[in-house]
C-alpha cells in the first residue's frame with residue numbers, strides 16, 4: 407500500500423504519518439528527514455540540499471526523485487510505504503507514478519491535511535522534534551507538549567527545534583507550498599484517491615485524531 411501525506415508545512419504530516427506507520431506497520435519515509443541526515447553527515451547531497459532547505463526552497467526535482475527511487479528499491483518498503491513530504495511538485499508526482507507502475511503498483515491513498523493559514527506559523531514555531539533520528543517523535547510545546555520539558559516521552563532523547571522552523575523560512579516554505587505543491591491536490595483529486603481532512607485547534611482536531619480517523623477508514627474499506 408502506498409500512502410502519500412500532502413499538506414502545507416506545519417499541518418501535521420509527520421505526526422499523522424508516524425502514528426499511521428505504527429498502527430498499519432508500514433514504514434514512514436520522509437524526504438525532509440533523509441535530507442536532514444545528509445546535512446548532519448555533511449555528505450555531498452547534504453551540502454547541496456542545505457543551500458535550498460535553509461532558504462525554505464524546494465530541493466531540485468532530479469535530486470529528490472533519485473533519492474526516492476533508490477529508497478523505493480529497499481526491502482522494508484516492498485509491502486507498503488507512507489511517503490511524508492514527497493511528492494511536492496507535479497514532476498515528482500508523475501515520476502512516482504512511473505516508478506510505481508514499473509512494479510505494478512500505484513498510489514493508493516493521498517491524505518491531504520488542511521490547517522487554517524493563521525494557525526500554521528504558530529504550529530511551526532512551537533514545533534519540537536526528537537533529536538534521535540530513529541524516533542522522529544514530533545511535539546508542539548503548546549498543543550501537544552512532552553511530559554518533561556525538552557525531553558522526548560518515547561525515547562528520552564533531547565527535543566530540538568528544526569533550523570528551518572523559524573518565521574522567515576516558514577514564509578518562503580508556505581509560498582513554495584501554495585505556488586508549487588498545492589496543484590497536487592487537483593492532480594490526485596482527478597485520480598480519485600484524495601482524502602482531505604482538517605487539522606485545527608479551532609475544531610479540536612489534532613494530528614492524532616486525524617490518524618485514528620484514517621486508520622478507521624482504511625479498516626472499513628478492507629472489510
Ligand code: AMP
Pocket residue numbers: 415436437438439441458459462463464465466470490491492493494495498579
Ligand atoms: P519537511 O521535513 O518535509 O518539512 O522538509 C524540509 C525541507 O526539505 C523542505 O522545506 C524542502 O526544502 C526539502 N524537501 C523535503 N521534501 C522535498 C521534496 N519532495 N521536494 C523538494 N524539496 C523537499
